[in-house]
Amino acid sequence: MPDLLVGLDVGTSSVKAAVCTAEGQELAHGSAPLAWRTTPLGTETDPERVLSTVRAALADALARVPEGQVIGLGVAGMAESGVLLGPDGRPVAPLIAWHDSRDRDQAARLAADLGEEEFAAATGLPLGTQWSLTKHRWMREHDGRIERAVRRLNVGEWVVHALGGEQASEYSLASRTGWLHLRDRTWWEPTLEWAGADRALLPPLVQAGTPLGRAVRDRAGDRLAGAVLTVAGHDHQAAAVGAAATGDGDVLDSCGTAEALVRTVPAPLPEPAVVELTRHGVTVGWHALPGRLSVLGATRGGLLLQHVLRLLGRDRDDLPELDRTALETEPGSLRVRLADDGTATVSGAGRDGTPAAVWRAALDEATAELERLQRIMTAAAGPYGQVVMTGGWAHSEAMVELRRRAFGNARRSTAVQAGARGAALLAGQAAGARPAVTGPIPRAES
Secondary structure: OOEEEEEEEEOOOEEEEEEEEOOOOEEEEEEEEOOOEEOOOOEEEOHHHHHHHHHHHHHHHHOOOOOOEEEEEEEEEOOOOEEEEOOOOOEOOOEEOOOOOOOHHHHHHHHHHHOHHHHHHHHOOOOOOOOHHHHHHHHHHHOHHHHHOOEEEEHHHHHHHHOOOOOOEEHHHHOOOOOEEOOOOEEOHHHHHHHOOOHHHOOOEEOOOOOOOEOOHHHHOOOOOOOEEEEEEEHHHHHHHHOOOOOOOOEEEEEOOOEEEEEEEEOOOOHHHHHHHHHOOOEEEEOOOOOEEEEEEEEOHHHHHHHHHHHOOOOHHHHHHHHHHHHOOOOOOOEEEEOOOOOEEEEOOOOOOOHHHHHHHHHHHHHHHHHHHHHHHHHHHOOOOOEEEEOHHHHOHHHHHHHHHHHOOEEEOOOOOHHHHHHHHHHHHHOOOOOOOOOOOOOOOO
16 A cells, blocks of 8 residues: 655635645545634634544545555644643634734734834734734733633644644744744744743744654544644645745745745845835745745735626636637726725726726736736845746636746646645655655646
């Protein structure tokens, strides 16, 4: 029976699983939707619900591969959100969504108390409500259950621990908390103190792909029992590994609703460059790869395309024909924009206001936004290498063609689930079945 590697990508809307060979070929996939609840305060879910969703995605994937021993399991996924554990190891409070903004007042106070530039220079993050420390302070001020907490784990770290692994904090996830000092790679006392988080609340720091024990049968099930467990990091960095976009300067173009550019950069990056990037909303943090930083920026190009496709009365099944006619359409006076409130606007529609022209204008706008972001990142981090596209909109042939024209060396990843595949590859490293992932790796099997 072949040895198998399993990777998990614990995303905001769903958990995705990939079963791979030791060579990295994807054999099967599974998924399960992750449910959140909306309260008067914001968006949250129960940590135990995350675990049940993880188990459902794993069962879905493993059922498609009836034979083989799972020797490694890697868990990547969303950042910023955290699970607080009590003395008995059980969660003491809900999991607040990373995009929840109940901590607006705390974010404003952080700016006043520490200063925007000092915070950015130390953490590589622009000020905002996304990072863990402001939600932690909100809980300190509004939720008495936090007093029972003795440990805080990021979501992927919580899943690994819940399946039987050791408690650890992985660098790429720690980089999204606001508590990690970017240059020193240690917990930063000023933000810990500001958030009311004792240093003992946070576990030891480890690199993605570090073995963290083995899956326990009564927690993980028979099929996973004994598999070496590892945290595979932030989903974007794991996807860069899975899509083979790990060379210095390589860029992962994650074409989802929020389109992200993820640049792999050798460490260190000069502090002025870090601060300049944060002024444009771009983050700098540690990569899932050792000795590398991840420079990450995002646009709302995918959301624009989603709105325009709906406006045209089309769906994803209509993309091949819509893409073909859009590429045959010359850009004209028609313009498509996404307003600050998330609504799409179309202007300049005259005689050329056909569905193909509208779609072409939307694709051109999404590409132009990405080009602007790429210029910002290049000015601070140097020239880029290949651009590897993943995610739902990477299935648009017109999108891929326009990115090739814009960047010259863009290609679509052959990985079906790049994040889950990257987590599986790092699990292979942890299990000793693969060499350490330190740089460029082979592409996924087609």
